[in-house]
Amino acid sequence: MFAKGPVVRKRIIVSNEVELEVRARWHFIETTPSDGATKVILSVKRGRGVAEFRAIWAFSDAPFQKIHLGLKDAIEEARNEANWAVWEFCYFLSLALRRKTQSLLDELLLHYRVYSSYQNRQSMSLLSGLELAGEFAKLVNIAYVFIHCEIVTRRHRDFDEFEQYVGEQILQFADDKEAEVFDLRQILQAKSLAELVVPQTL
Amino acid sequence: MVIRSNIAKRTIIVSDNLQMEVRGRWHRIREKDYDTGETRITLILRHKGLRRQITMSAVASIDEAPILLEKHSPEAAKEDADMAADAAVGIFLLILGLGLQHRTGDMAKQLLSRFDYEVRLYRPDPREVLSSLELASRLGKLVRIAYAHIHCEIALCVKSAKAEEVEIVVGRRLAEFSWDRVEKTLDLRPIIAQVSKKTLKELAMSEI
Numbered sequence: 001m002f003a004k005g006p007v008v009r010k011r012i013i014v015s016n017e018v019e020l021e022v023r024a025r026w027h028f029i030e031t032t033p034s035d036g037a038t039k040v041i042l043s044v045k046r047g048r049g050v051a052e053f054r055a056i057w058a059f060s061d062a063p064f065q066k067i068h069l070g071l072k073d074a075i076e077e078a079r080n081e082a083n084w085a086v087w088e089f090c091y092f093l094s095l096a097l098r099r100k101t102q103s104l105l106d107e108l109l110l111h112y113r114v115y116s117s118y119q120n121r122q123s124m125s126l127l128s129g130l131e132l133a134g135e136f137a138k139l140v141n142i143a144y145v146f147i148h149c150e151i152v153t154r155r156h157r158d159f160d161e162f163e164q165y166v167g168e169q170i171l172q173f174a175d176d177k178e179a180e181v182f183d184l185r186q187i188l189q190a191k192s193l194a195e196l197v198v199p200q201t202l
Numbered sequence: 203m204v205i206r207s208n209i210a211k212r213t214i215i216v217s218d219n220l221q222m223e224v225r226g227r228w229h230r231i232r233e234k235d236y237d238t239g240e241t242r243i244t245l246i247l248r249h250k251g252l253r254r255q256i257t258m259s260a261v262a263s264i265d266e267a268p269i270l271l272e273k274h275s276p277e278a279a280k281e282d283a284d285m286a287a288d289a290a291v292g293i294f295l296l297i298l299g300l301g302l303q304h305r306t307g308d309m310a311k312q313l314l315s316r317f318d319y320e321v322r323l324y325r326p327d328p329r330e331v332l333s334s335l336e337l338a339s340r341l342g343k344l345v346r347i348a349y350a351h352i353h354c355e356i357a358l359c360v361k362s363a364k365a366e367e368v369e370i371v372v373g374r375r376l377a378e379f380s381w382d383r384v385e386k387t388l389d390l391r392p393i394i395a396q397v398s399k400k401t402l403k404e405l406a407m408s409e410i
Binding site: 095096097099101104105108114117118120121122123124126127128130131132133134135137138140141144145148 | 343
């Protein structure tokens with residue numbers, strides 16, 4: 001029996017003062033029947049202060065079900081759950097930065113089964129799904145606001161294009177399992193977007 | 203200057219042990235450049251008299267009308283703030299009633315339209331969309347808690363075969379109560395008792 005899976009984390013350095021860390025972990029929930037949940041925590045570090053915000057990404061008993069195959073398999077499954085949660089957080093953040101608001105909303109509500117409850121006329125399930133979606137949206141909103149403010153302050157003329165570019169880069173960062181840190185400062189130091197987009201050899 | 207409205211209050215007596223109170227109040231929010239306002243809903247659950255009380259609150263709407271009216275008529279502004287508080291309580295009861303009637307689509311629309319969700323969806327500002335979803339989810343949490351308590355109380359009082367029908371009748375009564383500006387208390391006990399005595403056939407006939 002194991003109560004918690006490994007922690008998966010990714011860091012986004014927004015500026016010299018602000019740093020965001022998103023981490024996820026699968027937890028065992030003692031209910032009947034037994035269940036599990038993957039929680040996402042967003043830590044905002046500003047100077048010496050740290051603020052933490054939490055949300056549930058998904059309910060899954062897969063790691064618990066795999067325990068009969070061995071503890072190693074169960075832990076690996078829990079790691080996959082946590083990886084998925086961190087990837088999805090970065091993906092939603094990227095959607096927000098790329099201003100894909102329709103996809104952002106639809107995918108969030110689809111994941112928390114708000115639309116399926118809507119079709120099946122299950123009011124209770126819709127309200128629960130909406131509550132979880134709102135909590136997760138809060139985390140994405142906080143991360144988005146910090147990144148947006150930094151881009152607007154540093155690139156007040158072409159912040160829209162830079163935001164799009166940062167959104168694409170965050171998606172690549174999410175796909176890269178080895179990468180643990182994303183440094184926004186390096187992108188914002190560029191003289192123009194062309195410097196980043198056009199290969200230097202041209 | 204209108205700082206806050208009077209408290210709008212409605213009570214639902216679910217059973218001998220459980221009582222719900224829905225309160226609404228408009229508040230002015232002071233900002234650096236300009237003031238804005240919001241109406242907050244508070245749900246108070248009283249279990250066995252006053253001994254166990256749970257209080258939760260959420261924003262029901264963002265409303266600047268009383269501030270805009272203030273320049274022309276302070277009395278009208280105060281009245282408008284009271285009306286906003288009363289309307290928020292009514293909307294909460296309506297959403298709860300729709301949920302109990304299993305009109306899930308209407309319930310979701312009412313909940314999300316509170317925060318201009320659909321209007322904001324067409325504007326490419328993710329911050330506005332995410333904030334409105336967050337506010338809708340907080341109000342939804344309050345509705346879910348009230349819904350769960352009424353649902354459990356009906357399930358305990360009525361035979362399982364008739365529970366859904368009783369829920370629909372209670373939901374309809376709650377929706378009617380939400381529009382009623384005179385009645386301040388709704389007693390569900392006689393409604394549940396009366397409906398649970400009827401047979402399924404009688405209930406189906408009364409629908410027609």
